Amino acid sequence: MADTAQVIATRELTLDGSPPVSVELYAPTQSDLSDDFQCGYKIEGIGAQKVKFAYGVDSLQALLLAMQSIGADLYSSDAAKTGQLRWLGQLDLGIPVPKSIEDLVPKSG
DSSP states (O other), X not given: OTTTSOEEEEEEEEEXXXXXXXXXXXXXXXXXXXXXXXXXXXXXXXXXXXOEEEEESSHHHHHHHHXXXXXXXXXTSHHHHTTOEEBTXXXXXXOOOOGGGGGGSOOOO
């Protein structure tokens, strides 16, 4: 998918002492397996570094769930937990997470 999918959003994060971490979010598409939609994303620099997918009943739900999955992957990483992962110098990476893990997002101020 990553070779032909349209990238609709990117973000670059800094990782102390390492190359940057990049995030790519792909446009939602109709799933080949059902009437649902899928939305792919890839995080390079930490983790598995492969395209992952979130699924929804429509393209908007798939997009929102993919963004929350990105947040979950990033905030649950060792790099974020140890305070080494930043966006614009902040520990809050500006990416949504599911309500069940909101406590992982650093509070600003």
